[in-house]
Amino acid sequence: MSETVARPSVRRSGRAxxxxxxAHLVLATGGAVMAFPFVWQVIMSLSTNAEVVSVTPVxxxxxxxxxxxxxxxxxxxxxxxxxxxxxxTTIRTLAQILFCTLAGYAFARMRFRGSGVLLALVLSILxxxxxxxxxxxxxxxxxxxxxxxxPGLVLPGLFSxxxxxxxxxxxxxxxxxxxxxxxxxGANPFQVFWRVxxxxxxxxISVLAITTVLWSWNELLWPLVVTTYSDEMPLSxxxxxLIGDRTTDYPVVMAASLLAMAPVLILFIVLQRRVxxxxxxxxxx
Amino acid sequence: MTTxxxxxxxxxxxxxxxxxxxxSTRSRRPGGQRRPPLRRDGVxxxxxxxxxxTGVAVFYLWPIVNTAYLSMTRSGPFGGSTFIGFxxxxxxxxxxxxxxxxxxxxxYTGIVALGIPIxxxxxxxxxxxxxxxxxxxxxxxxxxYVAMPTAIAMVWRVMFNGDFGLVNRALGVVGVDxxxxxxxxxxxxxxxxxxxxxxxxxFSVIVLGAGLKTIPPELYEAAELDGASxxxxxxxxxxxxxxxxxxxxxxxxxxxxxxxxxLLYAILGSANPVLPQSMSLVYLFYREGFVNNDKGYxxxxxxxxxxxxxxxxxxxxxxxxxxxxxx
Numbered sequence: 001m002s003e004t005v006a007r008p009s010v011r012r013s014g015r016a017x018x019x020x021x022x023a024h025l026v027l028a029t030g031g032a033v034m035a036f037p038f039v040w041q042v043i044m045s046l047s048t049n050a051e052v053v054s055v056t057p058v059x060x061x062x063x064x065x066x067x068x069x070x071x072x073x074x075x076x077x078x079x080x081x082x083x084x085x086x087x088x089t090t091i092r093t094l095a096q097i098l099f100c101t102l103a104g105y106a107f108a109r110m111r112f113r114g115s116g117v118l119l120a121l122v123l124s125i126l127x128x129x130x131x132x133x134x135x136x137x138x139x140x141x142x143x144x145x146x147x148x149x150x151p152g153l154v155l156p157g158l159f160s161x162x163x164x165x166x167x168x169x170x171x172x173x174x175x176x177x178x179x180x181x182x183x184x185x186g187a188n189p190f191q192v193f194w195r196v197x198x199x200x201x202x203x204x205i206s207v208l209a210i211t212t213v214l215w216s217w218n219e220l221l222w223p224l225v226v227t228t229y230s231d232e233m234p235l236s237x238x239x240x241x242l243i244g245d246r247t248t249d250y251p252v253v254m255a256a257s258l259l260a261m262a263p264v265l266i267l268f269i270v271l272q273r274r275v276x277x278x279x280x281x282x283x284x285x
Numbered sequence: 286m287t288t289x290x291x292x293x294x295x296x297x298x299x300x301x302x303x304x305x306x307x308x309s310t311r312s313r314r315p316g317g318q319r320r321p322p323l324r325r326d327g328v329x330x331x332x333x334x335x336x337x338x339t340g341v342a343v344f345y346l347w348p349i350v351n352t353a354y355l356s357m358t359r360s361g362p363f364g365g366s367t368f369i370g371f372x373x374x375x376x377x378x379x380x381x382x383x384x385x386x387x388x389x390x391x392x393y394t395g396i397v398a399l400g401i402p403i404x405x406x407x408x409x410x411x412x413x414x415x416x417x418x419x420x421x422x423x424x425x426x427x428x429x430y431v432a433m434p435t436a437i438a439m440v441w442r443v444m445f446n447g448d449f450g451l452v453n454r455a456l457g458v459v460g461v462d463x464x465x466x467x468x469x470x471x472x473x474x475x476x477x478x479x480x481x482x483x484x485x486x487x488f489s490v491i492v493l494g495a496g497l498k499t500i501p502p503e504l505y506e507a508a509e510l511d512g513a514s515x516x517x518x519x520x521x522x523x524x525x526x527x528x529x530x531x532x533x534x535x536x537x538x539x540x541x542x543x544x545x546x547x548l549l550y551a552i553l554g555s556a557n558p559v560l561p562q563s564m565s566l567v568y569l570f571y572r573e574g575f576v577n578n579d580k581g582y583x584x585x586x587x588x589x590x591x592x593x594x595x596x597x598x599x600x601x602x603x604x605x606x607x608x609x610x611x612x
Contacts, residue, residue, distance in 0.1 A: 020413060020415075020416060023410040023413055023416060024416075024417075024418075026406075026407075026410055027407065027410055027411065027418075027422045028422075030407060030422075030425075030426065031421075031422050031425035031426065032425075033483075034425050034426050034428060034429055034483065034486070034487070035425050035428060037429075037437060037440045037441060037444065037483075038428065038432075038437075038440075040440055040444065040451065041437075041439070041440040044440065044443065052443065052449070053448075053449050054449060055448060055449055057451075057454055098336075099336050099337040099340065100337065102333045102334070102336060102337065103333060103334045103336070103337035103338065105333060106329075106330045106333035106334045107334070110326045110329065110330035110333065111326060111330070112326060112330035112331065112334075115330065115334075118334060118338055121338075121341075121342075121346060122337070122338065122341050125341065125345045125346070125349070127595075128349055128591060129540075129543075129544060129587075129590055129591055129594055130544070131544075131567055131570050131586075131587040131590050131591075132348070132349055132352050132587045132588065132590075132591050133344070133345050133348035133349050133352060134348075134574075134587070135348070135351075135352050135355060135574055135580055135583055135584055135587060136347065136348030136349075136351040136352050136355065137344055137348050138574075138575075139351075139580075140343070140344065140348070155344065156344040156345070158340055159337055159340030159341050159344060159345070161341060161345065164337060164341075188329075189326055189329040189333075190329070190332075193333070214431055217433065218432075218433045218434060218435075218547075220434065220435055220546070220547040220550065220551070221546055221547070221567075221571065224550075224571075224575075225571075225575050235433070235436075236433055236434075236435050236436075237435070239433075239435045239436055239439070239551075240435045240550060240551050240555070250443060253439050254439060254440065254443075257433075257435075257436035257437070257439045257440070258436070260433055260435075260436045261432050261433045261436040261437065264431055264432075264433065265428070265431065265432065268424075268427070268428070268431045269424065272420070272423075272424050272427075273420075275427075275431070276423060276424075276427060276491050277495075279430075279488065279491065280491045280492050280494070280495045281495070
C-alpha cells in the first residue's frame, strides 16, 4: 500500500524514470544469465551428441530431436525413479503436514507437563547439521532391514522439527475466540483442532507443503546412502549415477534432467508468489 | 532458568505452577492477551504430540547422541565396534584430508558469499516503486534455487567442459585460454562455487527484498527532496536499514555453504580423480562413512562439521554488533 502512495511522486521525477531504464538493463541481463543454463539444457536435449561435443559451437541443432525424450523412458530406469520420487515426496509431505500440525497445535495451545522441555528438544535439532544424525539414521534403517526400500527412503523425513516450529508459530498467532466458542459448544480438543484451527492454518500448511516438496524432490545425500541400485533410487540420486557413465549420451542426459526438474519447476511457476513468500519467510533450505 | 531461583516448596498450588509455566510461553506474544482459563487438557496433548515426538526422538534425537558415541568408536570390518575415546579426533586432526576439505569449503563459501552484495543490488532494483516486470525478474532469479541440483549440474558440467564447454568458448572470445575446469584440482571447487553462487543468489534476493519492504518510503522521498543521488540513497538509507536482513542472509548462506555436497557430487561426478583434492567437508564425511565404510571416523568428521559451523555462526553473531544497525 505504501508503495502505491509513493509511486506518483517518484514517477514524476525524471531521475526515477532514468533509473528504471538502468534497472531494466541490469535485471534483464542478470535474469538472462540466471535462465541461460535452463535454455541451453533444452537446446542440448534436442541436439545430437555430435552437436553437443562439437568443438565448433552449435547454438541451434540442425534438426530438433524430440526422440531424445523417448529414449529417456526406454533406456534408463527413469519411470521407476520417477515413481519413487513421486511416492517419496507425497508420503513425506502428507506425513509432515499431519504430524507437524498436530504437534504444533499442542505446543502452541495446550497445557501439559513437560511441554517446554519437549519443545526445546524438538527445536534443538534445527541447530544440528544433518550429517550428525545421518549416520545413525542409516544404521537404524539398516537394522530394520529397510535399505533399498521405499519405507527406508521415506522414514526419517516423515518428521520435521522445522515443520513443527512453523506450525506452532502459525497457531500461536490465531485468535482464541473461535476455539473457545467451539469448546463451549462441546467439541473435544481434536474436533476443535480439526474443524476450526486446521482450516485457519491453511496458508502456513501450504508453506510447509511447498518446502517439503522442494526438499524431498531435490534431496540427494539420503537417497544416495540408503539405495544401492539405480532402479530403486529417486530421480535426484538416479540422475547422479548417469554421470559416471563413460559413454555419456549428453542429449539424453539433458532430456532426463529436464524431465526430472519439470514437476517442481512447473509447481514453482504456477504458485510463484506463494513459493517465494513462503520460502522468504521460512528462510530454510 | 529463572524458576531455579525459586524454592520449590514455595509453590503452593498446581495452579501457580501452571501459571508460571504458561507465562514463559505466552510472554513471547506482545500485547498481553486476556489470560485463558487455567486448565490442563488431560491426555489430549500427548495424543497430539507423541506421533511427532516419537519420530523425532527415534530418528533425530537418539541419532545425535549415537553419533557422538560413534565418533569415539572404531568400527570393525564386519560390524561391531570398540570404544577408543578421542582416537578418531586425534587421527582426524593429523589428517591432511581434513584441511584440504576445510580449505575447499572455505573457498566455496567465500565465492558464494560474493553473491550477497550482488543480491543487495538486485533486490534494491526490484524494489524500485512502479518497476514493471518485477515479478517476472524475481521468478527468473529464483528459478535456479528451486531446480534439482543434480539435474541442473548436468548442464553446468557440460558448460565447464574444457574442450567444448561454453564457458571456455566465451573466455576464448576475450582471448583467455580457459582451464579444464572440473578435471583440474585447482579450479574444480571454483567451478562448483560459481554454480553455488548462481543457485543461491535468488534466495538472497527474495529475503533481502522482504527486508526492503520494511523501509519506509518517506525516507527516500525526504532524501529526494534534499537532492540525494540514487547512489547516495542506496548507501545511506538502503544498506544501513537493510543490515539485519543482510546479516540473516549471510548466516544462512554460510551455514548452507558449509554443507556443500549435492552440487560438488553432481558437477564433479563421483568417479572424478580430482575429488581427493577438491572435496568439501561433507564429501569427506560421505566418503569416510559410506564409501570407505568407516562409521566411527565419519562420525568424528560430522562432529567437526557441527563444531566448525557452530564456531563460525557464533563468530558472526559476535561481529554482528559492529555492523548491524538496530532497527
